[in-house]
Amino acid sequence: xxxxxxxxxxxxxxxxxxxxxxxxxxxxxxxxxxxxxxxxxxxxxxxxxxxxxxxxxxxxxxxxxxxxxxxxxxxxxxxxxxxxxxxxxxxxxxxxxxxxxxxxxxxxxxxxxxx
Amino acid sequence: xxxxxxxxxxxxxxxxxxxxxxxxxxxxxxxxxxxxxxxxxxxxxxxxxxxxxxxxxxxxxxxxxxxxxxxxxxxxxxxxxxxxxxxxxxxxxxxxxxxxxxxxxxxxxxxx
Numbered sequence: 001x002x003x004x005x006x007x008x009x010x011x012x013x014x015x016x017x018x019x020x021x022x023x024x025x026x027x028x029x030x031x032x033x034x035x036x037x038x039x040x041x042x043x044x045x046x047x048x049x050x051x052x053x054x055x056x057x058x059x060x061x062x063x064x065x066x067x068x069x070x071x072x073x074x075x076x077x078x079x080x081x082x083x084x085x086x087x088x089x090x091x092x093x094x095x096x097x098x099x100x101x102x103x104x105x106x107x108x109x110x111x112x113x114x115x
Numbered sequence: 116x117x118x119x120x121x122x123x124x125x126x127x128x129x130x131x132x133x134x135x136x137x138x139x140x141x142x143x144x145x146x147x148x149x150x151x152x153x154x155x156x157x158x159x160x161x162x163x164x165x166x167x168x169x170x171x172x173x174x175x176x177x178x179x180x181x182x183x184x185x186x187x188x189x190x191x192x193x194x195x196x197x198x199x200x201x202x203x204x205x206x207x208x209x210x211x212x213x214x215x216x217x218x219x220x221x222x223x224x225x226x227x
Binding site: 004031035041042043044045056059091093102103104105107109 | 157166204206210215
């Protein structure tokens, strides 16, 4: 049984560059979520998908952030024109549809450092 | 709006001590409540959950009871170990939009 995987685990980039992160959810999960976590804080919700549909994106931090899940399986999060304030851990989670508990299962995260 | 408040850390205890980490919440309706744990260098792991009032979630010796009257979900463990050292997050799901709302986390340090 494989859990949620994220790639890369670490990314160092220069200010102004674009970066893209990938998330592969647990295979039978059709909901996928992106969060951002900064040091000493809880995760901050960014967006989520049910299958390929992006059902909530108003929390994306700016128009430099975008996410896709083209075939309802893996997802990508892109940050354009990175800024130093984008340095954080980017977390992906997935959950099954249905059920009543609403728990989410997290990947190891991608740590972004913008220099 | 929905929110979660946790006791500030770090919390430092000796091995075999009793642990309580307080968590209170504000939410409309009947949220699901969770405790997640983050070990150093690792991702968030679901520790336990409760979906309705008076439910008790338990796992690995940790317990938390969903108290609607006090809007609380305090985490407890009777005898902590050095391996329990981690950051613990309380979270809720308001169900209507599926996102998890998080507390700031409580760092737990257990000394041998």
